[in-house]
Amino acid sequence: MSKAAKAAGRILRIIGRIILWIFIVLISLLVICGVVNKIMQQGEKDLLKDDRCHMVEVDGKNMSIYTEGSGEHTIVLMSGWGTPSPMYDFRPLYEKLSDDCKIAVLEKFGYGFSDKTDGERDIDTLVRQDREALQKAGIEAPYVLCPHSLSGLEATYWAQMYPDEVEAIIGLDMSTSVLMELESDNMLTFEKVLGKTVALSGINRPMLALSDLPECRNAEEKKQYIAVYSANDGNSTVLREADSQKANCEKIKSLPLPKTPTLQFISGTNRDNERWVDSHREMTDASSHGRMVQLDCGHYVHHYESEKIAKEIRSFLSELKK
Template sequence: MKKGAKTMLRVLLWIVAVIVILILICFVYHRYRLNAEKKLREPLGQLVDINGNNMSIYVEGSGSRTLVFLSGSGTCSPILDFKSLYSLLRDDYRIVVVEKFGYGYSDIVDEDRNIQTILSETRLALNKAGIEGPYVLCPHSMSGIEALYWAQKYPDEIEAIIGLDMAVPEYYENMKINLALMKLGQYAADLGITRLIPTLAESDAIKHGTLTNDEKNRYRAIFYNRTATVTIINEAKSVKDNARIVAQNGVPQVPMLLFISDGTGGTGFDKETWRRIQEKYISEVESGKYIELDCPHYVHDYEYGRISEEIKSFLSD
């Protein structure tokens, strides 16, 4: 081997060694921080046993109607993400936040995430927590698919659907889901590399909502423990098939109010397309209406004041 080639090889080996050492340092520090943040990850609600795994459910408030909040894909802390909105509703309604497996304080499971299983787990969790219907479902983003399926299969359990920029089946017909990037995110989270970029943990709920400093710290602690989990990735793998099933079942005729964003903040669609698809869907609902909001996808972290008032007005009609 020529001297120049040997030098190049030696440099490459040094680079690889440095990278490995840095990753090892990140991993060790990450494990240390996870242990230090353990108290911040103590459940805010209750845990119910679903087929041998713990699912987190948060309940507060009182009223004759029960609002069930269901988070979008990748929202690491649904309980805290929705807080800015439901804190304005808890005096008038019973508030329930269901954290599906892989999210928030719920366990991570490596299982198929077909729509039948997801809905079965949610209904069982509510039943075990003693929360009876009918329900007003408040889904954000991808959970719109579950909410629509729920209304299709068990219409007597659903009083209304209030979509917080929720997804409808048509979105997934041509949506590109980058599973490779999600897996990369999973590895980065497991190794603690995400801690090198603190802004990743600064969610819309932290930056634009009404969380206290303690709640913000809780959110960050959960982010470092519930980012791109295997459950969330399995969910993404199944979402196109799930959406196809919902589309085949038609549009459920339950009262619906859709809050529609400007499409920014992670939808992957331009403003016109994002709004057109939801507005087309709601046009087929006899008792349906929509409200356009000039804010990003996590509408409940931006327009919580207006949304809360519109919900009260809609449910009082």
């Protein structure tokens, strides 16, 4: 073997050892984060309750609904898949609307301050539980459903099945029935595995602690937000919602699109996805009063463009009165 070949072999072995040690260090850090996260969670149980939320019993479990404001319209905010704390997540938007609208933030089982459940997570169950929770909290229809991301399927089905209960749908880059054309079963499986892995590692805790969280008004709220996030991140109740996505999309496709007035916001993340945009245009075209607004921001549009979205919502709701 030549000297050059021997030198190359030594270099490869050194690189291999460096890569191995980097891998060992990363795994060790994730394990340490996971252990610390579990220890921290034991002392945070009191933070997983909040008197600002209505707790109502649905299917023998407690579901949380946060309310704020008053007005002619009742806006029901519905979170995207895996959003650990809807009450905090939607705050940048609802605080700009609650002066003249009644706000209700639905926290499904597995989200926010609500219990987790082993029950079914198909669309019929989710919509039934949503409706029952609102009724038990004394929040009367009709509702302006304002879903983000995956909960767009619930809002669409709700309007299809109970049109008299839905005054309008305001989609925050919401999912439509074409979702499974754009996301494969393998991708969903990967997302579930990744979500569970990240949750077990507890890596989000130090990342959140170091982040500026505009949803929180002070240090105590940030502490509570991190506790709720850590308790809900990657939980099985939420992850099981993905198992029914294909059937949910087919169920919605089997019914006519709702004629419900709709305002659809499209994120910069999805505005170049022709099928995504077309599916929202189909909804606005089918509605009695529809409009679509394209934004230049990320998927969590209510974090980036809350001022503009609130202004558009007010204008849209005022048009419904005419």
